[in-house]
Amino acid sequence: MPTDVLVVGAGPAALAIAAELAERGLAVAVLAATDPRxxxxxxxxxxxxxVDALGLGHLLEHSWSDTCSYFGSGSSDPADPANSPxxxxxxxxxxxxxxxxxxWLERCEAAGVQWIRGLAEELSxxxxxxxxxxxxxxxADVALIEAxxxxxxxGHKAVFVQRPELGPVAGQAAYGVVGRFTAPPVQPGQFVLMDYRADHLSEAERQEPPTFLYAMDLGQGRFFVEETSLALAPPVPYATLKQRLERRLAHRGVAIEQVEHEEFCLFPMxxxxxxxxxxxxxxxxAAAMVHPASGYLVGALLRRAPVLAAAVAQALRANPAAASAELAQAGWQALWPPELRRKHALYQFGLEKLMRFSEPQLRAHFSTFFSLPKEQWYGFLVNTASVPELIVAMLRLFATAPWNVKAGLMGMQGRELALGMGLILTR
Incomplete structure (x- = not known):
């Protein structure tokens, strides 16, 4: 079958771009070692x-209006102001x-995407x-497909994509449990984005890389709780995250009663x-689309797949004889225009600093960050703010942050200088 585009992969990114390309009239095949279903x-x-801006609220399983975080040091006393959300x-x-x-699967199949099971090995x-x-x-034999x-x-361990080596890659690790508990681990109907309270740890442990709780009430007595950390190189081990989660829960009189699902996450930031x-x-x-500051990806897939697919389809229509290199160039320009490359450098610049923050600095930083106007912190986290808007938000954060955060932000170590130059020199 003649193929315009071969997509390698079987996850959300592969299905998202395959659907968009096929719906624009291109012959699309998906090659994956596993079944996309x-x-x-x-x-x-x-x-x-x-999700509302995308018109896809019907794809949600749960939603919460009671959303909060905890950035205090925490204590055993519920009346302690450090326990205020x-x-x-x-x-x-x-x-x-x-x-x-x-x-995505239904759109792919309706548009005629061809499914091929196999392990991609070599590109020429x-x-x-x-x-x-x-x-x-x-x-048993190898096969060949041309596109x-x-x-x-x-995924981030891409089969064919080449990228420069710029030092250690920091990973965000998380260990989570969906299940039932002897007592609610969070308030009924609540979603907790970050709980940095660390009163369950010794002073020595609080000198180690900080971790936080990400948790939500799933209804009917079910909860999802996940211990995670910011990006680190090397990342926090799963065993450490699991132990910290269990100790965090036990310190608040909660134990895991029934495990429905364990989640192990590790992705580069x-x-x-x-x-x-x-x-x-x-x-x-594979295209480094994971948000370096927040770790979010799916929203970016939904927003940017149509833009990329339109650029590839337009390049094919404009020149039906276009070579792979020409089509790829049109796609890269649409996927990573100068504005988005500058933002990527800016986010990585900030991440480099946060990776060296101590637990008190991180708590103070995030407390200050979420005290910014909602549109500023939201635009930062979902990557919808412009470069000037991001810079204004960062300057405002610096101006209002306590001195221990200011000191951490002013220090220039590691790769900050190179990342800052990348922000300035991107064209």
Whole structure:
């Protein structure tokens, strides 16, 4: 079957871009070692305003209006002001994983996407086209598929995408449990974005990399609780996160009664942008689209897949004989225009600083961050603010932050200088 675009991968990014490309009349094939219909294991959250703007509220399994965080040091006394929550005043939602997957699968199948089971092994380019050799799932020999363009959507450990080596990659790790508990781990009907209270840890442990609780009431006596950390290199081990979660719960008189699902998450937060001149395109984690400051991805997939697909389709219509390199270049320019590259550098600049913050600095930083006007912190977290708007928000944060945060922000160590120059020199 003649193929315009071959998408490599089977996760959210692969299905999102395959659906958009096929709906624009392109012949699309998806090559994956696993079945794209296999259930997804991870949970995907999104802010209510973001999903409403996309018109996809029907894909949510849960939503919360009572959204908050805890940035105090915490204590055993419920009356301690350190136990007072920071109210966010914005709705938050959790996708129904099955419904989200079906949303993309049904669009792919309706638009004629071809499914190919196999392990991608080698990419070459000849006569203006791309050839991928792969090991079919049900055959011993290798096979070959040719396409006008290859889009690697195989995740942050991309099969074909090349990117520069710029030092250690920091990962955000998390260990979570969906289940039932002897007592509610959060208030009924509540979503907790970050709980940095650490009164369950010794003074020595509080000198170690900080972790926080991300938790939500799923209704009918079920809760999701997850211990996580900001990006670190190396990341916090799962065993440490699990132990801290259990101790955090026990300190508040809560024990896990029934485990329905365990979640292990590890994803890079500061991947360098790919080489934007290579003749293969990328999407999702393979394209470094994970938000370096917040870790969010699904909202970006939903917003940016139509833009990328439109650019590739337009390039094909404009020049039906276009080579893979030309089509990839049109895609890269649409996916990572100068504005988004500047924002990526700005977010990574900030992340470099936060990775060195102590627990008191992080608590003070986030307390200050969420005291900014809602539009400022929201635009920062979901990557919808412009570069000037981000800079205004960062300057306001610096002006209102306590001195220990100011000191951490002013220090220039690690890769901040190179990232700052990248922000200035991006064209």
């Amino acid at each position: 296999d259930p997804w294991s991870n949970t995907y959250g999104i802010w209510g305003d973001e 920071t109210r966010h005043g914005r709705d938050y939602g959790l996708f129904d994983k099955t419904r989200l997957q079906q949303f 380019h000849g006569s203006g086209r791309s050839q991928v050799r792969y090991a079919p799932a049900l055959a 006008r363009l290859v889009v690697d959507a195989s 500061n991947l360098p942008l790919p080489d934007l001149d290579q003749p293969v395109l990328a999407f999702g984690g």
